[in-house]
Amino acid sequence: AQSVAQPEDQVNVAEGNPLTVKCTYSVSGNPYLFWYVQYPNRGLQFLLKYITGDNLVKGSYGFEAEFNKSQTSFHLKKPSALVSDSALYFCAVRDGSGTYKYIFGTGTRLKVLA
C-alpha cells in the first residue's frame, strides 16, 4: 500500500533562512508525489508535484522539492523563508488504483520566525 511519512510535527525557521520540510514515501510502482499547504481554516492549496522527469521540481510561491529515489524522499524546500510561509504542509502520494485518491502524510507545521 502507498504511504507517506512526515517525521516532523513542527519546523521552526528564521525568516530569510532556507527551509526544509521532510517527506518520505513508500509505494509500489511509480511514485506520484504532491505537496499541499493549508493556512488556518482554509482549504489545501497545491504547491507542486513529481510525476516523472527532473528530480528537482519547482512550484508555487518559490517552493521546490527534490525527489530522491534511493532515499525514497520528497523534501520540500525554499531558499529564503517568509513569515507568510507559516502554515501546515502536507505531503501526499497518489494511490495506485481506483480513482488514484491521495494518501496524505500527517502534516508538518512550519513556523517562520521574524
Place this chain on the structure above:
Amino acid sequence: AAGVIQSPRHLIKEKRETATLKCYPIPRHDTVYWYQQGPGQDPQFLISFYEKMQSDKGSIPDRFSAQQFSDYHSELNMSSLELGDSALYFCASSSGPSSGNTIYFGEGSWLTVV
C-alpha cells in the same frame, strides 16, 4: 480561475440530525473526492466519484452517503450525526482519475455537531 465550490462553509447541527454538504467541481472536472479532516488531523479519504459513478470508498461511515449528479456536482449526506462527526469536510476534483492529474480542493465545510 474557477475553483472547487463548497457550501455551506459552516453549519451547526445537533446530535442525531441530518446534514447535507454540496460540492461544485472545477468546470470540466469529472472526478470528485470527499475528505474529512478532524482537528489537528490529516485529511482522511471518504469517497470518490468518476463520471457520476462511485469509484472508490474509504473510511466513510454507513450513516453517510454521497452521490454525483448529471452536472457533476456532488452532495454528501450525513445522518444521525454524532459529536465525533465535527470536522472540516473537503471536496476536491480532478480531470479524470489518472495518477498524474492534480487534485484541487475546495475551501471546506465546517461541521460542528453539538
